Amino acid sequence: MSRKLKNILVTGGAGFIGSNFINYLFGLSATGSKEFMDSGFEGRIVNVDCLTYAGNLENLAMVEEKFGKGVLEGERRYFFEKVDICDRAEIERIFRQYDIDTVIHFAAESHVDRSILGPEAFIRTNVMGTFTLLDVARNYWGCSLGNQRDDVLFHHISTDEVYGSLGETGYFTETTPYDPRSPYSSSKASSDHIVMAYYHTYGLPITLSNCTNNYGPYQFPEKLLPLMISNIRDGKNLPVYGEGKNIRDWIYVEDHNRAVWQIVNSGRAGEKYNIGGENEWQNIKLLHKVIELASPKVGRTADEVEKTIVHVKDRPGHDARYAIDCSKIKKELGWERRMTFEQGLQLTVNWYLEHQEWVDHILSGEYKNWISANYGDRK
Ligand code: NAD
Ligand code: DAU
Numbered sequence: 001m002s003r004k005l006k007n008i009l010v011t012g013g014a015g016f017i018g019s020n021f022i023n024y025l026f027g028l029s030a031t032g033s034k035e036f037m038d039s040g041f042e043g044r045i046v047n048v049d050c051l052t053y054a055g056n057l058e059n060l061a062m063v064e065e066k067f068g069k070g071v072l073e074g075e076r077r078y079f080f081e082k083v084d085i086c087d088r089a090e091i092e093r094i095f096r097q098y099d100i101d102t103v104i105h106f107a108a109e110s111h112v113d114r115s116i117l118g119p120e121a122f123i124r125t126n127v128m129g130t131f132t133l134l135d136v137a138r139n140y141w142g143c144s145l146g147n148q149r150d151d152v153l154f155h156h157i158s159t160d161e162v163y164g165s166l167g168e169t170g171y172f173t174e175t176t177p178y179d180p181r182s183p184y185s186s187s188k189a190s191s192d193h194i195v196m197a198y199y200h201t202y203g204l205p206i207t208l209s210n211c212t213n214n215y216g217p218y219q220f221p222e223k224l225l226p227l228m229i230s231n232i233r234d235g236k237n238l239p240v241y242g243e244g245k246n247i248r249d250w251i252y253v254e255d256h257n258r259a260v261w262q263i264v265n266s267g268r269a270g271e272k273y274n275i276g277g278e279n280e281w282q283n284i285k286l287l288h289k290v291i292e293l294a295s296p297k298v299g300r301t302a303d304e305v306e307k308t309i310v311h312v313k314d315r316p317g318h319d320a321r322y323a324i325d326c327s328k329i330k331k332e333l334g335w336e337r338r339m340t341f342e343q344g345l346q347l348t349v350n351w352y353l354e355h356q357e358w359v360d361h362i363l364s365g366e367y368k369n370w371i372s373a374n375y376g377d378r379k
Pocket of ligand 2: 111161225239240244246248
């Protein structure tokens with residue numbers, strides 16, 4: 001394998017997983033966890049993010065100071081470009097300007113509930129945006145079936161939701177047929193197919209990963225865990241969709257990012273890899289656990305907080321269960337998780353409670369109006 005990994009274009013690097021990824025590559029970790037500081041990366045990162053409601057440059061303040069604007073021009077290894085991935089001319093300019101040799105594509109509209117309320121942005125960014133990046137990469141790298149390069153790579157980040165919904169047993173493997181149910185998951189499934197088509201048709205070297213639910217610092221507090229933690233802090237209701245029996249498989253965000261980095265370094269071109277936590281929780285049981293960990297830290301008893309759980313109208317088409325078989329990446333690349341769920345959940349609860357200003361900043365902005373327009377006082 002002779003991948004350059006010198007000038008990496010990371011898309012969506014101001015979001016939850018992308019910002020943790022950039023921190024990880026530069027040897028930084030939001031929670032200071034030593035086991036997530038060993039990427040060994042020596043090149044440059046160009047972070048392309050158009051800063052939707054979900055993008056937050058505060059997550060990258062340390063990176064900017066140590067590797068970006070905070071250092072002498074010639075020593076800079078981090079560059080931020082506020083650009084929409086659908087803007088072809090700007091993406092072409094960035095490939096040329098930084099001589100991009102690797103793309104790690106996180107940018108997406110990522111929240112299932114929002115995709116139900118307004119699918120258009122999901123189709124635009126997740127489908128058209130991914131297409132634009134692939135097409136610019138193919139042209140810039142001059143790839144074709146007759147010119148298959150092994151020094152460049154396009155890695156696409158995707159989700160287990162493309163596989164649909166499981167019953168009580170079984171796991172999604174890399175060969176499970178796609179069966180997406182929501183506008184979000186169908187837009188991600190479309191993008192996965194286009195990525196594969198660029199490999200088979202144009203010889204673009206790609207890898208693809210499908211991951212389960214991530215948790216950890218910097219997640220936008222519309223998603224289950226940060227929403228529940230901040231509502232516990234504020235004494236607000238804890239809205240559980242339906243009976244709360246849906247099952248998700250949870251992985252610590254830095255373990256996901258280590259897997260991505262291993263694939264980018266040594267994954268085989270044209271292959272997809274499932275990444276999972278092997279850690280299934282019914283939503284309601286997970287909430288009980290979060291209440292147990294968070295209540296003492298906010299000076300309330302767990303019994304008191306339990307009374308604020310409200311069962312609200314279910315998400316339309318709510319997938320029952322996700323669970324990933326990740327034996328391929330374990331066997332082929334030797335990847336293993338480093339964070340136990342007990343440790344990771346406690347770290348996460350502590351992080352949100354200790355970074356109230358980070359949460360409050362988000363909750364006080366554009367999001368506040370959006371949530372009250374769409375949910376009233378239900379969230
Ligand atoms: P996020 O919503 O927190 O961040 C998305 C980022 O993309 C934001 O910074 C946003 O500003 C940026 N973005 C959105 N549209 C853009 C556009 N048109 N141009 C440029 N930038 C744009 O998302 P996340 O949870 O960090 O997810 C990152 C990726 O991982 C997504 O592709 C998602 O589908 C995938 N994924 C997420 C999870 C999870 O549990 N969160 C699990 C598996 C896969
Ligand atoms: O599985 C991977 C996916 O995980 C990613 O592809 C998505 O980008 C990411 O958002 C996440 O999707 P989910 O829909 O599983 O995550 P969310 O946090 O929105 O919801 C988790 C579960 O909790 C789900 O069953 C719905 C439920 N839920 C969620 C919210 C926000 C509630 O019961 N109440 C809530 O208020």
